[in-house]
């Protein structure tokens with residue numbers, strides 16, 4: 247086991263260490279939630295309502311934290327959630343995250359809006375790619391591509407075909423962004439990707455490029471004709487106009503036209519048997535049922551880390567309804583607010599098969615690049631292993647709702 251970083255023994259300490267290492271624009275963009283931030287805050291605090299019922303005298307000397315995802319062994323039931331533009335946190339960005347995931351045996355979700363191409367990330371994560379000198383025996387890890395399905399289908403189709411060719415196992419279609427949430431600091435800072443970074447998967451294509459577009463690396467710069475509503479007003483009740491011009495996240499990520507029948511069917515056709523189709527951003531039993539009826543391979547219960555609909559339920563509170571509706575027919579994962587190994591245990595006890603971690607990975611990246619991401623994953627993995635042992639479980643599959651109670655405001659303790 248690598249020595250502890252005595253400055254950083256918890257995710258809260260990692261957050262504090264990362265704070266001073268990011269410029270204000272990046273820090274605000276990464277850390278904030280939509281509007282008042284109530285859902286952001288509750289995603290974490292809601293975990294306190296659930297308490298663990300530990301069992302004892304069970305010989306917990308051999309604990310196996312591993313689980314399987316996309317046919318691969320993952321060292322823990324934890325993956326790195328897709329988060330955009332990681333070079334803002336550290337100059338090696340997604341490359342550093344990918345190396346860390348590979349070393350730690352953890353699946354990596356890659357944002358469509360990454361600052362590294364999907365091919366470069368897949369190379370690092372693959373069996374023969376990026377073998378580090380100090381760990382020549384590490385196995386490759388699978389990747390999932392997070393997808394914002396653009397109104398320009400050709401652009402999305404090209405991206406999906408590239409992901410398939412690069413060996414991505416799944417597409418995670420983000421479904422909670424018909425509009426971008428109102429993130430006030432982002433608006434106030436007039437956030438945009440600095441010109442020396444690229445949204446790498448959509449590098450300019452000379453033939454498609456509008457000749458009137460500025461010759462600038464920044465994908466957020468647009469001519470007045472192309473300009474879509476500003477971030478401050480991009481959903482102020484105006485008529486929807488499909489985006490044109492260069493792909494930027496402010497113009498292309500949100501897509502209010504997405505719908506079950508047309509889009510999931512299309513996506514499954516393009517992904518074919520090679521890549522699974524998951525939906526990321528489900529929060530209700532009704533939508534979980536629709537997802538199954540439309541043949542998706544899995545669900546991520548998510549509210550986008552509290553960055554979209556402020557006032558939405560904490561994901562850990564939304565999870566039981568989704569689990570109840572799915573009834574084991576497809577895997578259900580959850581993300582949002584997970585900051586402790588015990589949170590991972592609670593999510594699994596409530597029925598999730600796997601969890602994904604967003605901001606803590608960005609904090610690790612900002613703190614120490616690849617080493618910081620490894621630290622982040624190690625902290626959560628170590629805490630989770632300890633929690634399993636102290637709760638009396640030795641296999642991930644053992645973790646069920648008999649290990650949990652829910653405490654309401656009056657202090658009433660209910661078995662689940």
Ligand SMILES: Cc1cc2nc3c(=O)[nH]c(=O)nc-3n(C[C@H](O)[C@H](O)[C@H](O)COP(=O)(O)O)c2cc1C
Nearest residue numbers: 276327328329330357420550551582583603604605
């Ligand atoms: C800075 C940042 C960028 C994100 N970018 C994306 C993205 O490109 N696509 C996506 O589906 N979700 C994105 N997310 C949401 C994450 O995938 C995930 O749902 C969320 O971060 C989980 O919550 P947590 O940060 O509390 O762990 C982003 C989140 C953050 C914080």
Ligand SMILES: CC(C)CC(=O)C(=O)O
Nearest residue numbers: 330359426495499550553
């Ligand atoms: C490309 C962006 C829309 C990334 C994102 O999902 C976010 O900032 O929450």
